[in-house]
Amino acid sequence: MKPITDNNTCRDGSRPYRIFVINPGATSTKLALYENDRAVWMSGAHHSAADLVRFHRSTEQYEYRMDFIRRRMQADGIAVGFDAVIGRGGLLSPLPGGVYRVDEKMKRDLLTAEMDHVCNLGALLADELAQECGCPAFIADPVVVDEMQTVARYTGIPGMMRKSVFHALNSKAMARQYASKAGQRYEDISVIVAHMGGGISVSAHRRGMVIDVNNALDGEGPFSTERAGTLPAGQLVDLCFSGKYTMKQIKKMIHGHGGLMAYTGTNDMITIARRAEDGDEPCRTVLDAMLYTVAKQIGAMHVALHGEEKAVIVTGGIAYSDYCMKRLKAQIDFLAPVVVMPGENEINSLAYNALCVLTGRIEPKDYSEMCRTGR
Numbered sequence: 001m002k003p004i005t006d007n008n009t010c011r012d013g014s015r016p017y018r019i020f021v022i023n024p025g026a027t028s029t030k031l032a033l034y035e036n037d038r039a040v041w042m043s044g045a046h047h048s049a050a051d052l053v054r055f056h057r058s059t060e061q062y063e064y065r066m067d068f069i070r071r072r073m074q075a076d077g078i079a080v081g082f083d084a085v086i087g088r089g090g091l092l093s094p095l096p097g098g099v100y101r102v103d104e105k106m107k108r109d110l111l112t113a114e115m116d117h118v119c120n121l122g123a124l125l126a127d128e129l130a131q132e133c134g135c136p137a138f139i140a141d142p143v144v145v146d147e148m149q150t151v152a153r154y155t156g157i158p159g160m161m162r163k164s165v166f167h168a169l170n171s172k173a174m175a176r177q178y179a180s181k182a183g184q185r186y187e188d189i190s191v192i193v194a195h196m197g198g199g200i201s202v203s204a205h206r207r208g209m210v211i212d213v214n215n216a217l218d219g220e221g222p223f224s225t226e227r228a229g230t231l232p233a234g235q236l237v238d239l240c241f242s243g244k245y246t247m248k249q250i251k252k253m254i255h256g257h258g259g260l261m262a263y264t265g266t267n268d269m270i271t272i273a274r275r276a277e278d279g280d281e282p283c284r285t286v287l288d289a290m291l292y293t294v295a296k297q298i299g300a301m302h303v304a305l306h307g308e309e310k311a312v313i314v315t316g317g318i319a320y321s322d323y324c325m326k327r328l329k330a331q332i333d334f335l336a337p338v339v340v341m342p343g344e345n346e347i348n349s350l351a352y353n354a355l356c357v358l359t360g361r362i363e364p365k366d367y368s369e370m371c372r373t374g375r
């Protein structure tokens, strides 16, 4: 994170800003307390499948996650007294990137969101803690950031438009970090970012705007450790009408039990890569196939950017895998320099965004107003 050197204390200059960060993930909750740009407390845990199996929709996990947060805070003596609370943004209406104040409409929209993902809880959890201490709650660069160019929105069926749903927060943060290290502004360059986590999104960033990206949640693009990616439409239709599966079962094949999980029985890339390296031929072939779909998607974004990208950034948990990175790079390094930035920077960038609001460097956007006027 870029260090803050000016105007980074409370308005009266007496103490640093206290920013509480909540990042609910599919199988984890990550928490942090920042004083200005410094993390003074970090906590979090993996939630086991056994713990989560009783919940049908992610929003049903609200009490469970809030209880987890309070227990972690209590255990480490973190009192509720903050200048801002910021959470990961959820599946709202499509929005331009930026920081948004949590408001009543946002909360209602998250509770009734068509698409289900636990990131829908970020704003709701943040709001409860913020209300308790009378500070503002925010989200930043939610997964629905939509800056797609018009031609990227079309499908071959009128009325069926593509949606921009991707790892916006981390992808933009990594692209900014790359630009800053190269002595440039994110707003002045083009880059491709491949986020390889539980889902995989490959986004084309042109001068600060993501002009095209695969919908990582809804059957588009590469297949991933647990998602099916783009499927042959005709065969999918046949499967849906075969009478063998319920809608819920088909959705599970696409999202959750698809991809490498369906072929290998695990969604853990560490295990899968080890098996491939140890000579498990079927495992190696399907992993190669997944990496091939990622490489092809990167090629597509290269075209979207007219080949003007300064780099292809590869990020997310899978970017830690030397095995995967070596095999991916070999397929794409003729396009542009490949920069591997493993892991994710979500907690850090959420805190940074909140600090920018508190210090007046970012004007938070009004979600309700944005929905009403489209601006």
Ligand SMILES: Nc1ncnc2c1ncn2[C@@H]1O[C@H](COP(=O)(O)OP(=O)(O)OP(=O)(O)O)[C@@H](O)[C@H]1O
Pocket (backbone or CB within 6 Å): 025, 026, 027, 167, 196, 197, 198, 199, 200, 225, 267, 268, 269, 270, 271, 273, 316, 317, 318, 319, 320, 321, 322, 343, 344
């Ligand atoms: N050191 C590592 N080597 C190889 N793979 C790793 C390593 N660490 C994590 N992974 C893999 O990364 C994947 C998870 O990545 P990440 O934590 O970015 O995803 P997530 O937060 O669960 O989902 P998403 O990023 O889609 O929201 C898992 O398949 C995990 O096995």
Ligand SMILES: CCCC(=O)O
Pocket (backbone or CB within 6 Å): 143, 165, 166, 167, 168, 198, 199, 200, 216, 217
């Ligand atoms: C769409 C971004 C979140 C995910 O893939 O899990």
